[in-house]
Amino acid sequence: MEIKNNTVVITGGAQGLGFAMAQKFALMGANIALIDMAQELLNKACEQLKQLDGVSGTIKGYAANVTAESEVENVFNTINGDFGHIGVLINNAGILRDGMFIKAKDGKVVKKMSLEQFQSVIDVNLTGVFLAGREAASHMIESGKGGVIVNMSSVARAGNIGQTNYAASKAGVVALTTTWAKELGRFGIRVGAIAPGVISTAMTDAMKPEAKQRMLAVTPVGRLGESNEIAHTAQYIIENDFFTGRVVEIDGGIRL
Secondary structure, three states, X not given: OOOOOOEEXXXXXXXXXXXXXXXXXXXXXXXXEEEEOOHHHHHHHHHHHHOOOOOOOOEEEEEOOOOOHHHHHHHHHHHHHHHOOOOEEEEOOOOOOOEOXXXXXXXXXXXXXXXXXXXXXXXXXXXXXXXXXXXXXXXXXXXXXXXXXEEEOOHHHHOOOOEHHHHHHHHHHHHHHHHHHHHHHHHOEEEXXXXXXXXXXXXXXXXXHHHHHHHHHOOOOOOOEXXXXXXXXXXXXXXOOOOOOOEEEEOOOOOO
């Protein structure tokens, strides 16, 4: 699929990896629709994108909560009306609320992961992907033009200490990806997923030096990933018309 002149919708697009992808595709001539929670962040992100040299496409921001069904339905209806067509959805919105499943000391349970802590991550990282994917696919089908959905998973989907909720959500994202690829292919819709390792972000920049060093020690390439490398992976999935139903692990070899 061509990126230039196409409409790319990015959830969680006002910052972090979502914004990095928005920058890349805006520079490639795409129209960009950012979905995020905070209107102030959206306004700032859209302004920054418009100021990039060579950007000619339409850029708009939309405040919506991806866990709220009616909001997701409304925002995708609005985006489809504003742009005329949705060509690409990048399901990027996600949160972390790490914690041990159970903490015990001297044979006594002292803390358990609460249902709220578990459910809040599932709501954003999995239910949000489901809702946004459903609405984007509906518009792609009705347009008759097909499209591409890119879901953000994680190498943590294989299981990771302290991330029961996050790992479960990201494993679920992969299941959605393969299922949708099988169901939606007949409508000309391809679906892929990206499973990043540890990427350099504001969160990793704030880590204690010793914690970061331990992480680097188990990463064969010897460094953290960069957000532009994730954006490049999304570009590959979008542009390669034979890619669907698969996950690209872009993790520096941390999970061999």
